[in-house]
Amino acid sequence: MRKLFLTVAWLFTAAVVLQLYFAAVGVFSNPEDELFAWHGMNGRFALPILALLLIVTAALARAGKRTIWLSVLPLVLILFQTALFILTGVIFGLGPDDHASPPLAATLFISLHAVNGAAILLMGVLMIVRARRLVREGPPAKPVEASTAPEADETPAAVPGA
Template identity: 35%
Template sequence: MRKVLLALAAIILLSSLAQLYFAGYFHFQNSIEEQRDAGVYHIVNGQYVLRYAALLAAIVAAIARAGSRTIWLAAGIFLLTWVQLFIFIIGGMLTGSSEEFVTPAGSWVVSIHPLTGALMIFMSYWLFRRARAAALNPQPLPPRADTSDAPSSQATA
């Protein structure tokens, strides 16, 4: 299970780095129509690949007994994907911004999005490091219990 966790952590790290690339690809398009088409990569990767890989990693980390910090790192990445979405929803509701018209206050609120994205990249890096350490260091075996029903063979003198 720890190797599965390592594979999921690698997917999460690569997906979070791809988010940065997709954001740049989205912003450097020539027209609004091209931007909308290019933004699909960023949205799908963040809302589906990254989110559900992090959820699965939290579950696998718990099953693999990788430690509470590793579980919380994966769960934190999962929760931050929701925060990323709610930044736009709540920011638009509070500031009166929309996709067509962004108010100055809306720009300030939505500017939190890249900061939390950078936090996710940092967290995914640490999740990968912890998963790699867990995969390279096997779990110690539990102590063996003596289950024999035979009486003790010690001789009394």
């Protein structure tokens, strides 16, 4: 399961890089070609599915609580990508036909879409790092329980110069 987690982390990160490429293709192509649709399709289907698989494989690999909870963050950030468009429409009163000449404030706000995309990419890289560590070193160590911890009333060793 650990190697599967690593594989899914790589696939997710590759899909995010591909998402950035699709955005560039859409921006730099002729609008009549409708190539920007690739960006939308990948962002609506492939990325959420891979983000869900990232959560499931992290849990099945017993990656540790912190890594499992961190694996939820890419999905939250992906959902936030869509929320940014909804919030922009609500805050600035824009409809689907207003994208040709939005106010500057709306443009600055919706441009957070790219910054959030960078955060998703960084989360993918973090998942690769954590999954590689898990494959190499095994599951994280369990915290020391109170019964095996040194007693508080034991006298500490003498500290020189104290």
